[in-house]
Amino acid sequence: MMGKSRDKDKGKRDRQWYKANKAKVAAYQHQYYETHRSEMATYGREYRRDHAPEVTLRKRIYIGKHKSEIAASQRQYRKSHAVEIAARSRQYRESHTAEIAARSRQYRESHAVELAVRYRQYRESHAAEMAAYKQDYRSSHAQARSDYDRRYRRAHPEYRGDQRRRADIMSNGRNDLQPGQWEWLLDYFHNCCAYCLKPLGDRATMDHMTPLRKGGEHTISNIVPACRSCNSKKRTKTLLEFLWGREFIPATPMP
Numbered sequence: 001m002m003g004k005s006r007d008k009d010k011g012k013r014d015r016q017w018y019k020a021n022k023a024k025v026a027a028y029q030h031q032y033y034e035t036h037r038s039e040m041a042t043y044g045r046e047y048r049r050d051h052a053p054e055v056t057l058r059k060r061i062y063i064g065k066h067k068s069e070i071a072a073s074q075r076q077y078r079k080s081h082a083v084e085i086a087a088r089s090r091q092y093r094e095s096h097t098a099e100i101a102a103r104s105r106q107y108r109e110s111h112a113v114e115l116a117v118r119y120r121q122y123r124e125s126h127a128a129e130m131a132a133y134k135q136d137y138r139s140s141h142a143q144a145r146s147d148y149d150r151r152y153r154r155a156h157p158e159y160r161g162d163q164r165r166r167a168d169i170m171s172n173g174r175n176d177l178q179p180g181q182w183e184w185l186l187d188y189f190h191n192c193c194a195y196c197l198k199p200l201g202d203r204a205t206m207d208h209m210t211p212l213r214k215g216g217e218h219t220i221s222n223i224v225p226a227c228r229s230c231n232s233k234k235r236t237k238t239l240l241e242f243l244w245g246r247e248f249i250p251a252t253p254m255p
């Protein structure tokens with residue numbers, strides 16, 4: 001009886017002492033940590049190694065319980081370290097250019113359909129913003145654009161130019177390629193050139209099988225994906241004219 005109540009008193013006194021000496025205790029703990037840093041790190045490492053499943057579980061529970069706090073503190077960190085983070089990520093990008101390009105190419109190729117859908121959705125839900133941006137960009141770059149066009153026309157006399165092409169599309173019968181149909185075509189051709197079967201990556205061009213110049217329509221049944229090389233070889237030839245000029249290796253000997 002006596003012992004127990006003495007213990008209770010002692011516990012109470014200790015709590016009071018800690019409460020009254022908070023700063024002292026914190027300083028002591030800090031001191032201890034500073035002088036035992038490597039021991040404590042080793043101990044922590046060993047503990048985590050020997051208790052991996054528990055530690056992982058506890059971590060997961062903690063994260064689940066403190067989601068919004070963690071997000072807030074990350075946000076705060078990103079905000080207060082913005083300059084450092086930007087520098088670090090710039091440095092990373094600069095020293096990993098080839099890897100990053102390869103990774104993003106691969107991602108685009110394996111997610112082509114999803115990306116096309118997402119991009120279409122974005123375009124649809126941001127139509128007004130994008131139109132405004134385009135308008136703004138066009139008017140602030142008008143001079144550069146017309147200089148570029150002039151240089152381009154001089155270097156490519158064979159090129160009929162966007163305006164002519166647009167006029168062709170408008171003057172021919174059907175002009176009803178829907179958003180999404182181009183992505184569907186790419187998917188249908190496994191993102192390969194319809195003529196030479198080479199994979200197109202993100203360099204697909206739209207080929208009108210019957211050229212717009214020859215009355216072809218801008219509609220799904222007249223369009224296939226093509227590589228730049230086939231597209232430029234075909235130019236204004238119809239599909240048959242283009243195929244006549246090519247060599248074939250028959251699959252089976254002719255009878």
Ligand SMILES: [Zn+2]
Nearest residue numbers: 193196227230
């Ligand atoms: Zn091709």
